[in-house]
Structure formats: structure tokens, C-alpha cells
Amino acid sequence: MLSIKDFSEMAHLSAQTLRYYHAEGLLVPARVDEQTGYRSYSFDQVADAMLISVLREAGLGVKQVRRALDEPDAAPGLLREHHAEVQRRRAEQDEAIRTAGDLLEAPPEPCLRRVPAMTVVSRLAPVTPLGWDRQEWDLTEAILRAATEDLLAAVRSCGATPAGTPWRMLAPGRASGAEGAFWLIQVPVLGGPPADVPQDAEVHRYEAAEELSITMPGRTSPAKYCTAIGRLLAYPLDEAFPDDDAFPDAAFPDIARLRHLVREDGVEFSVPVRSG
Structure with missing residues (x-):
């Protein structure tokens, strides 16, 4: 049997960590003296300590490690799920770093420009959830992106050619309801109105106008949205x-x-400039 001091040195885990793992049921000593509470470990438990350390260093939480130890057959799948989540968080962090760099190097400022007239195909998007938390904001973004892709595909199927970047805006007169917000997806197209209009869509002329525009780097968020409006105003x-x-x-x-x-x-x- 190994004392907690010897086992700590062999496993490269502090005595405090070993006591914590014991309390969490991850690494139970081979023997505990009932009178003194003195912990002893077997030499075979060094391998268990090594596996726990590797899983913890990989970023798994105590509950995940316990499950991996209790369900060895499920452990590889659990690790794959964790790896996918780590990659997702890394991608988000990389994007946040790029966005932070853009904001620090060149803070967004509004610019005034002349937008030419264009033919636009429009369609109402599905209602999106109300609220400003990150989860609902991301859900709204996913819904609007899908609606934009659907309208682009419908425009192409009608023989029209999209021209430039599509946009979305709160539907005039139908900005919101009890169940959520109404959005309008708009796709500019080359030439005149398409011969066939996609289902549930309308074609209209977007007149030339003076517009104020500001570009916020990275993906959209409530803070960026409010910052953009504040600077435009x-x-x-x-x-x-x-x-x-x-x-x-x-x-x-x-x-x-x-x-x-x-x-x-x-x-x-981007917003059109009007006269009062």
C-alpha cells in the first residue's frame, strides 16, 4: 500500500486534489483507517489517477470524468462530444479575437453614400422570438439566414439573377406581435422584374436614396445593433x-x-436619409 504522500508524488496530484477526488467518488482510496482517516492507495491506482488527470487536462468536468469511468463503453463517445464542443468554443473565440482586433484598429464610423435604384424581390420571413438574450438572438439569426437562403434559391429558380448582398428589415407596419417580430427578406436582382415571382413574394422598385451606413465586424449581437443605431442617429x-x-x-x-x-x-x- 502507498501512503497519500507517496501516491501523490507518483501520480503528480496534490494531497488536497486526492481528497477532493475521494469526496467526488472519482478516486476512492484502497483503504481508509476508520480511527485516523488515514488514506492508503494501491500501486494499481496510479493508472486510474493518470487517466483522471488526462481527462481533466482535456477539459472534462468532474461529472463527465465520473461518467467516463463508470461507463467505459460510452467514454469514447463522450470524449468526441467534448472535443466537438471545444472546437466550437475555439471557433467562437477566434472570431471574437478577430472582431476585437477590427474594433481596436478601426472603430466603426458611419458614412454617407448614394445608393442606386434597384429591383428587389421581397418575402416575409417566419416570425422570430422576442427577447434580447444570446440564445434567442442566435435563434433569430439562424431563422433569418435560412429564410434568406430559401428566397435566394427561389429567385434563381425563376430565372432571375441576384445582384449584391440580400438584406433583412423589420416589416413596415408589422414590426412585432405577441408571438414575436415580423421580418422582411429582400433580394436585389439584375434587370427588371423577373418573369415569374417566387411564391409568397413581391417585386418592387427600390428607389435611389442617400443612405447612412455603418459596418460592425463579426457576427451580429444586441450590443452591436444598439451601438450601430446610436452612431447612425x-x-x-x-x-x-x-x-x-x-x-x-x-x-x-x-x-x-x-x-x-x-x-x-x-x-x-444602413438607413435612408429623410427630410423632416
Whole structure:
């Protein structure tokens, strides 16, 4: 039998960690003196300690390690699931690092531009959940991405050619209801209206307009959305249109017509400029 001190040195685990593993049922000593509480381990338990250490170093929690030890046949699958989750978190962290770098190197600022007229195919998207937590926000994003892909496929099947980045916006007059928010997916197309309109879709003309635009790097989030709106509203339009005949009254960004253009490197938020 090995004393806890000798076993600790052989297994490279502190006595405190061994006591913790004993309490959690991961590594129960071969013998515990009833009077002194002194723990003794068998030499064979060094291999058990080694496996526990490797699983813990791989990032598995105590409950996962216990399951892997109790169900050896399920352990490989458990490790694969954990590996997939680690890769997902690493991908998210890598994206967050890239986004942080972009934000630090070049903080997003609004720009004013002229958007040309275009033909647009539009369709209402499925209702998305209300709320601002990360889970609901990600679910909304997944629903809208799928709806965009469906409309792009329908446009192509009608013989039309998408032109540029599709966008989504809260549906005018149907922004929200008790069950969630209504969105409008819009796909710009080359040329005039397509000969056949996709089911449940409409074709209309998007007139040329002055627009304010800001691009937030990385995937969208509630904080980026609110930051974009705040900076668009703060843009000094009075300085951009001094005594302009096209804007005889005070110019303002029409936030109700906010467009979300999802690109590979981020999300562009764009609003038409109106006169009051």
C-alpha cells in the first residue's frame, strides 16, 4: 500500500486534489483507517489517477470524468462530444479575437453614400422570438439566414439573377406581435422584374436614396445593433446637407427602414436619409 504522500508524488496530484477526488467518488482510496482517516492507495491506482488527470487536462468536468469511468463503453463517445464542443468554443473565440482586433484598429464610423435604384424581390420571413438574450438572438439569426437562403434559391429558380448582398428589415407596419417580430427578406436582382415571382413574394422598385451606413465586424449581437443605431442617429446630417434643395428641412436617418446586410466579415446597418 502507498501512503497519500507517496501516491501523490507518483501520480503528480496534490494531497488536497486526492481528497477532493475521494469526496467526488472519482478516486476512492484502497483503504481508509476508520480511527485516523488515514488514506492508503494501491500501486494499481496510479493508472486510474493518470487517466483522471488526462481527462481533466482535456477539459472534462468532474461529472463527465465520473461518467467516463463508470461507463467505459460510452467514454469514447463522450470524449468526441467534448472535443466537438471545444472546437466550437475555439471557433467562437477566434472570431471574437478577430472582431476585437477590427474594433481596436478601426472603430466603426458611419458614412454617407448614394445608393442606386434597384429591383428587389421581397418575402416575409417566419416570425422570430422576442427577447434580447444570446440564445434567442442566435435563434433569430439562424431563422433569418435560412429564410434568406430559401428566397435566394427561389429567385434563381425563376430565372432571375441576384445582384449584391440580400438584406433583412423589420416589416413596415408589422414590426412585432405577441408571438414575436415580423421580418422582411429582400433580394436585389439584375434587370427588371423577373418573369415569374417566387411564391409568397413581391417585386418592387427600390428607389435611389442617400443612405447612412455603418459596418460592425463579426457576427451580429444586441450590443452591436444598439451601438450601430446610436452612431447612425448621432451622425451630423445638418453639416452634410447645408442648404441642400433635396433636403429643405432638417435631415434625419429613418431608423424605421433600417436594413441589415449580413456579410462574411460583419453586418452592415444602413438607413435612408429623410427630410423632416
